[in-house]
Amino acid sequence: MKSSLSRYWESFRDAEILVSDDPSAYRGLPLEALCTDPDDILRIISHPLIEGDWVDLGSGYGHTVLTYAEQFPERKAIGIEKELSRVELSRKISQDLNLPSLFIHADLLHSEIPSAKTYFLYFPQGHVLDRILSVLQRKKNIFLVAIESHGDLFHRLNKEKWLELSASIPIQGKRHDSIARIYFSQGLGVSLQGLHEYSFREYFFAILQDEVTWLGESFGLYASVDAYTLVHPPRTIDEREVVKIMTMDELSLQEKFLVELRRLGEIQITADGKRYAGTLRKIITSPAFSVELSSGERIEWQSIQSIKQGQHTCYDSSVTSSLGPFFLPPAL
Numbered sequence: 001m002k003s004s005l006s007r008y009w010e011s012f013r014d015a016e017i018l019v020s021d022d023p024s025a026y027r028g029l030p031l032e033a034l035c036t037d038p039d040d041i042l043r044i045i046s047h048p049l050i051e052g053d054w055v056d057l058g059s060g061y062g063h064t065v066l067t068y069a070e071q072f073p074e075r076k077a078i079g080i081e082k083e084l085s086r087v088e089l090s091r092k093i094s095q096d097l098n099l100p101s102l103f104i105h106a107d108l109l110h111s112e113i114p115s116a117k118t119y120f121l122y123f124p125q126g127h128v129l130d131r132i133l134s135v136l137q138r139k140k141n142i143f144l145v146a147i148e149s150h151g152d153l154f155h156r157l158n159k160e161k162w163l164e165l166s167a168s169i170p171i172q173g174k175r176h177d178s179i180a181r182i183y184f185s186q187g188l189g190v191s192l193q194g195l196h197e198y199s200f201r202e203y204f205f206a207i208l209q210d211e212v213t214w215l216g217e218s219f220g221l222y223a224s225v226d227a228y229t230l231v232h233p234p235r236t237i238d239e240r241e242v243v244k245i246m247t248m249d250e251l252s253l254q255e256k257f258l259v260e261l262r263r264l265g266e267i268q269i270t271a272d273g274k275r276y277a278g279t280l281r282k283i284i285t286s287p288a289f290s291v292e293l294s295s296g297e298r299i300e301w302q303s304i305q306s307i308k309q310g311q312h313t314c315y316d317s318s319v320t321s322s323l324g325p326f327f328l329p330p331a332l
Ligand SMILES: C[S@@+](CC[C@H](N)C(=O)[O-])C[C@H]1O[C@@H](n2cnc3c(N)ncnc32)[C@H](O)[C@@H]1O
Pocket: 024, 025, 026, 033, 034, 035, 036, 056, 057, 058, 059, 060, 061, 062, 063, 064, 080, 081, 082, 083, 086, 106, 107, 108, 109, 121, 122, 123, 128
């Protein structure tokens, strides 16, 4: 197999100047680290397991997609990429070479992932990767091809029991691990297997650390090699610290109020005549029901008189009504 794409390599380097300074775009990274080596792409796509339509998730300058389209013009080749300047150059090359490739400018945190037989992943760990995996696991009979450069992607993929390692292909790019891996998936359906499976769903964890139990949210959590990072509150936890997993319906009225209040940001609390300000971090359910603010201060629920967000009173302990003393802002 030979490819005419390598002659565009230097134009990728020049185009880097147009890339945004969003850290996930890796602007300024040497091209050899940002992209899969052109000869390695040929090595990978000539493997007998590679078949059907190809989607590169985070396609960069699109050269895996362009190479695939050049070699297999009868198959679909699609790239999804967040950086517009990279997408535009990919489209331009596709036009120049009259290739049947498609480039979608989108953020993989939310975008649809088109159906294909083979997906390509050279992507860092984090919540976008977790979101990609949560979509892919519902697709049936697909191949996932991965390369890595930081020693984290393969570890992360090992956590996904639905991925079955089918082949390892030696590659030579100097900035990459010396093998590309091909995984096969029959599709997981809807069963759950690890904490990362709860990301992008509304679940709540009771987390026991140092004899204190507090509530964390599953939404947006992501997995690293040996820990999980939550968004609400921004804390890293170990899977073994989760003692219970609950839906919103299983929370008490106070807990429901506090998890929604935590998403609002800055609040002011008056308790025992003292005033506190900050964002709500831990909602502590035992030994004593209390809250912890971003300042590190802990306040027992019993002592709280009021909670405000700006001018809006969200909680007033002196009010007794059938709905309780909770008044979240109307948008919620
Ligand atoms: C390491 S590069 C890989 C490029 C290409 N797949 C290759 O192998 O040559 C990862 C690419 O993912 C893109 N990316 C990062 N976050 C993204 C997101 N949320 N949605 C879409 N693309 C993203 C980056 O801009 C970058 O171009």
